[in-house]
Amino acid sequence: MSALARIATTILDALLPPRCLACGASVDRQGGLCPACWGGLTFIAPPLCACCGMPFEFAPNGFGASGDVLCGACMAEPPPFARARAVLVYDDGSRPLVLGFKHGDRIHAADAYGAWLARAGSDLLAEADLLVPVPLHRWRLFKRRYNQAALLAQAAGRRAKVPVVPDLLVRRRATPSQGGLDRGGRRRNVKGAFLLKKGTAGRVKDKRIVLVDDVLTTGATLAECARVLLRAGAMRVDVLTLARVVKT
């Protein structure tokens, strides 16, 4: 750490004593978690579905031979994005991190999450031309003051040295909450909700793009964003999220 960075860290610690990113207990460094919260996190690790990144409980037959084993859902209906990867299982352990980052102004956590995203998404980021966050509708952005997906994209982009275009996609209508909707309902809910920002088609054509969001639930929102980018000529769209729902 440079002398300047050390001074900056000391000043930050004095202004904002380091707190656990999940529960707020005091910890020894910025961007850390207390041992209890750390122990409650489930980091996603192989074996995974080569497409959607769903972790397999057991390595399926043939896993590792081709390296391209797909889960049943991806075989039945391949999503428009090529690969999705996530850092954490979305569960009781990671929920406080995700919600605190989305609604609780714990935006100082972005740097730590950026490092996690860079690791979980290293294969995707190594081949990416640009990172694009899932946009918020402008009213929601106005109320919340920041887009958590854009902060994650910027933090991951800094780590992986990949350019970020925060406003490439525009949400043209505020979609009602996806909660309580089934797969088909979620898909209809987000259909047509996103647009490419005017005058940006040239930035998308033939590019490998990684979409970034905080949580992948059914993937309906991310799939819809991927469709918009692919229709505009993107060569490939991958997805990187902080957490993902894993059905057990």
Ligand SMILES: [Zn+2]
């Ligand atoms: Zn904690």
Ligand SMILES: [Zn+2]
């Ligand atoms: Zn899959």
